[in-house]
Amino acid sequence: MDQLLIIADQALLDERTAWLAALAQERRLSDNTLEAYERDTRQFLAFLTRHLAAPARLKDIDNLRPADLRGFLAARRRDGVGARTLGRGLAGLRSFLRHLERKGLANAAGAAAIRSPKQPKSLPKPLTDEQALLVVDAGAQLAEEPWISVRNAAVLTLLYGCGLRISEALSLTPDDFGAGAKALRITGKGGKTRIVPLLDAARIGVEDYVRLCPYALAKDQPLFRGARGGPLQAAIIQREMQKMRSALGLPDSATPHALRHSFATHLLAGGGDLRSIQELLGHASLSTTQVYTGVDSARLLEIYDRAHPRA
Known part of the structure; x- marks a missing residue:
């Protein structure tokens, strides 16, 4: 059985599936982006379950505080994840929370209040x-x-x-x-x-x-x-x-x-x-x-x- 089925409430999993389907059908995001958003939100739910010592529920998502999201980003950073991946993960979480907010199931204000990780400046690559x-x-x-x-x-x-x-x-x-x-x-x-x-x-x-x-x-x-x-x-x-x-x-x-x-x-x-x-x-x-x-x-x-x- 998928580990996520054990650590997240079914109602929350169903909403996540609906959100990913909407991204694919309405936003027409690329397969790579969808896979990344699926992975990022799965990792977040795993973190939240460990943080709460119980399977994550819609109620827990509704009660999210900025400190919870910062804790997740800090844990990912300790695992060696770079700023670009962290920024993409936060963007995916914001999108998921906005999906839930539109349905009256969560408040996305906490995620919106968090500043995205500062991205490293890559040098331009000129020709000789x-x-x-x-x-x-x-x-x-x-x-x-x-x-x-x-x-x-x-x-x-x-x-x-x-x-x-x-x-x-x-x-x-x-x-x-x-x-x-x-x-x-x-x-x-x-x-x-x-x-x-x-x-x-x-x-x-x-x-x-x-x-x-x-x-x-x-x-x-x-x-x-x-x-x-x-x-x-x-x-x-x-x-x-x-x-x-x-x-x-x-x-x-x-x-x-x-x-x-x-x-x-x-x-x-x-x-x-x-x-x-x-x-x-x-x-x-x-x-x-x-x-x-x-x-x-x-x-x-x-x-x-x-x-x-x-x-």
């Missing part, structure tokens, strides 16, 4: 200078249709040469590239506008694309088009990058967004100051941009270990 240039060049060669090859190269050049998010590049219109334009006015997250210098390579790439594109490009409509003439979707560029990774032997971290990371990292390595890079990227806070100092330091240490005679 050589890899970034290889990607841009490959974008102009791998597609079967010449105009599509030129389109891909223009988009990738904007990501690497101007530090744009892919959504920002795909929202550009012909109007943004006026005669002799030297800069782009980009509207990013939160409606924040910034001015980004337009490199000659990026401008020429766009001009080549406009010349070869078989579709009429209205001045106020999206500049980049898909094969059938509709607005180009980010997923298409992501698939093109996947082909390039295979063709060029690049790591899985070589994504369109990695070109934006590469833009920032290479600027910093070349002597750019953080405040200017913050403005170019459109970051609201300098602390967001400071993560690139960690990347640059990591690259320096890697070079030191590989090249220094005392390493």
Whole structure:
């Protein structure tokens, strides 16, 4: 018999089953997420049963205090569980408690009052200078249709040469590239506008694309088009990058967004100051941009270990 059947009241188990079924049918969560939520709530019920010295019941869930949930998180942390897993577990418990609250069976306020575990900041994974240039060049060669090859190269050049998010590049219109334009006015997250210098390579790439594109490009409509003439979707560029990774032997971290990371990292390595890079990227806070100092330091240490005679 499943251990959970012994340590939890059947009414509570039935509600948990109904919640998981609703997540699968209504929210359409992935199988991996559902398995994780099932495991997290099973572990919580096991903890609660040990804590209460009796099988967990709906009444016990209704009487949960923030201290009970903190105790569970602390126990998991002692078992060596990391912050990401703890955060996901807390998210699952909150979802389960909200399910019970909607049915009048529990109060979810206690879980809502707990701050999620602070997540470790993972360093961005930029490409090297050589890899970034290889990607841009490959974008102009791998597609079967010449105009599509030129389109891909223009988009990738904007990501690497101007530090744009892919959504920002795909929202550009012909109007943004006026005669002799030297800069782009980009509207990013939160409606924040910034001015980004337009490199000659990026401008020429766009001009080549406009010349070869078989579709009429209205001045106020999206500049980049898909094969059938509709607005180009980010997923298409992501698939093109996947082909390039295979063709060029690049790591899985070589994504369109990695070109934006590469833009920032290479600027910093070349002597750019953080405040200017913050403005170019459109970051609201300098602390967001400071993560690139960690990347640059990591690259320096890697070079030191590989090249220094005392390493």
